[in-house]
Amino acid sequence: MGDLFVWLISFFLLIALLVLVTYQLMCLADLEFDYINPYDSSSRINTVVLPEFIIQGVLCFFYLFTGHWIMSLYAAPCLYFNVRLYRQGKHLVDVTEIFNLLSWEKKQRLVKLFYLVFTLFISVFWMIYTSMDD
Template sequence: MGDLIIWLISFFLLISLLVIVVYQLMCLADLEFDYINPYDSSSRINKVVLPEFIVEGVLCFFYLITGHWFMSLLCVPYLYYNVRLYTSRQHLVDVTEIFNLLNREKKKRLFKLAYIIILLFISIFWMIYCALSEEDE
């Protein structure tokens, strides 16, 4: 039962990461189609950047302390990328440069989205596996 709870917690953390990244992509798409001005778009994105980094760090640490080394190793590149962005002060979207960097910002978030979806599918697989193996016991 413990492993199933661990996978459920990681599932919800991954879903929260997924929602944050999709929200950022929606803000960028709204900016691209001129539904929103650059200031509002960048302020909305910048409000959720640090929570995204924190949730990813918590997820990686959670996998580490629960002994799921493979999943922890899969989370390390994303965590390293976020730490590198934060330490070089490139984690926030600049209002004055948002139109020039729009395609790059969208690509970054699309790669993050793909990475999170892969982690989510692996987590769902292990959650189902643990539920079925506990049912047999």
């Protein structure tokens, strides 16, 4: 029964990550279609970047501490990418360069979105498998 709660917590953390990445993609799409100015778009994206990185780190270490080694190893590349972006200072969107990097930023967040959706499917599968086993 305790393992089911672990999968439920990871499910909610993954949903939070999906919401944050989708919000960033929506801000970039609004900027691309000229519904919002670059300053508002970059400030909205920059406010949710660090919470996204923190939740990703918590999720990776949560898998590690609960004994789900494969899921922890699966979450580690995304955590490494986030840490590398943070250390290089490229984690925030620059107002002056946002139009030049718009396609790169969208592709980066789309890859994260697909990665998180796949992780969510794996998590749901293991949650169902664990509930059927108990």
